[in-house]
Amino acid sequence: MGSIFSSRIKRTLELTKMATKIGFKELTSGDIQSRIEQAKILTESLGNLRGAAMKAGQLLSLDLDDYFPPEAIQILSQLQHQVWESPELDLAQTLKAELTEAQLLELREIQYKPFAAASMGQVYKAKVANNPIVIKAQYPYLEQSIENDIRTLKKIISALCLMTGRNMNLDYLFAEIEEVLLQEVNYLNEARALANFNKLFASHDWKYAEVNAPTPLTHLSTKKILCLSYESGLTLKEWIDTAPPKEKRELIAKSMLELYIMEFFVWGFVQTDPNPGNFLIRENPKLEIVALDFGASKEYPPEFRKSYIELLKSIQNSSAETIVQKAIDFELLDPRETQDAKLVFVELMKLGMSPFFHNQKGGKFSFKDDDFLKNNSRLSRQLMQSLKFSPPPHKLIFLHRKLGGIFAALRKLEVELDLHEYWEQIIMRRV
Structure with missing residues (x-):
């Protein structure tokens, strides 16, 4: 039996079969139950294929609120968390192929049963x-499968767009996804990102909780093998399950926001994977966050960050026409969209930024606020149903993926925070 990654024909057939099932559900009913069944098909098919297909599915599942109801999005969200252990990966064989005899002698007490698995390894x-x-x-054969997976998925998503009355150019979106995935399958890139982040983390005076990362063992790492220090700690969910007091939850929340501010607005270097399992919490005796998995780290140049800050500033102070024009200039909106769609866009942007602008509950924003979440979901769905030409913004898909993950973590922490200080740090930043 060959690897699931080695046969382009097999992967294409599986993806095509998935698309056919989804399209049949769309044509025969298109109701809520049909959407739920479509989400199940997507989750099961992409999970079984793993690799680029699953990784792209994880990304796109964050931008499908327009097409799927909440019940189906909940099913799709499993792609963010599920792991599939693969019998196709023979660690002993991989180590022998990648490392020299001298390097192999350094490795002791190898446990050949994996303790974690994901889409890439x-x-x-x-x-x-x-x-x-x-x-x-x-x-095995992962890198060779990426181009075929991305090309096939683009055809499938494009067909779904046309089926729902949209004419969107998805070339840039899928080119961005492919570029990051090709970067991610070279573990030497992750080793370099880890070394860089370790220097950045050590140079910063953390206000609330220290942030650290594993140390890469570069002399034992290759494109397909990455060795790094083992870091103990509880996952965010495990730590929350210990019922930590409010003060500690707030420290972790503030540190996560501080980390995001530093990554994007100061360093311009962002670990873009928002999986909550990528954050470990420990107390030694002070609270500490250990960030994991830096394969999808991205650099954002100063010009891009400056334009992004100007867009955020316009949402606070400018007219709807100015906000729309800046969004068009930033390639968030296609100018051909209807006026109604543009107004919904403005309303959604203002709602999304409102926690940073307005005093709520004595100056604090509650991340447990169900009304905020419901209104955000309602406007998001309304906007995406109105858009006919604007695909998910390729420049921001990985950045907003990270930001969405941070907000989801803060919601799980059930904290109330004054976000004004973070807004001040953003608008005062000289990029």
């Missing part, structure tokens, strides 16, 4: 000089 425990480490190993 699996993670194992071992030791180097009696120090615990982890080994990330990539699925």
Whole structure:
């Protein structure tokens, strides 16, 4: 039996079969129950294929509120969290192919059963000089499958757009996804990103909780093998389940926001994977966040960040016409959209930024605010149903993926925070 990644024909057939099932559901009913069944088909099919297909599905599932009802989005969100252990990955064989005999001798007590698995590979425990480490190993033939997966998925999503009355150019969106995925399958990129982030984290005076990351063992890493220090700690969910007091939850929340501000607005270097499992919490004895998984790190140049800040400023102070024009200039909106769609866009932007602009509950915004979430979902769905020419913004898909993950984590932490200080840091920033 060959690898699921080695046969382009097999992967294309599986994706086409998925698209046919989804299209049939659309043509025969298109009601809520049909959408739920379509989401199940997407989740199961992409999960089984893993690799680029699953990773792209994780990204796109964040931008499908227009097409699927909340019940179906909940099913699709499983793509963000589920892991699939693959029998196709033989760690011993991979290590032998990637490392020299001298390098192999450094690895001790290798546990050949993975303790974590994801769309791109699996993670194992071992030791180097009696120090615990982890080994990330990539699925075989993964890199070769990316181009085919992306091309096939683009055809499928384009067909779904046409089926729902949209004429969107998805070339830039899928080119951006492919570029980041090709970067992510080279573990030497992640090793370099880790080393860079470790320097940045150490240089910053954290106000609330320290933020750290694993140390890469570059001399034991290749494109398909990444060795790094093992870091203990509880996942965010596990830590929340211990019922930490409000003060500690607020410290973690504030530190996560501080981390985002530093990554994008100061350093211009962002770890874009928002999976909550990528944050470990520990107390030694002070609170500390350990950030994991830097394969999808992206650089944002100063010009881009400056334009983004100007767009955010316009949402606070400018007329609807100015906001729309800046959004068009930033390639968030296609100028051909209707006036109604543009007005909904403005309303959504103002709502999304309102926690930073207005005093709420004594100056604090409650991330548990169900009304805010419901209104945001309602406007998002209304906007996306109105858009006919504007695809998900390729320049922002990874950045907003990270921001959405941060807000989801703060919601889980059930905190109320004054966000004005973070807004001040943004608008005062000289990029």
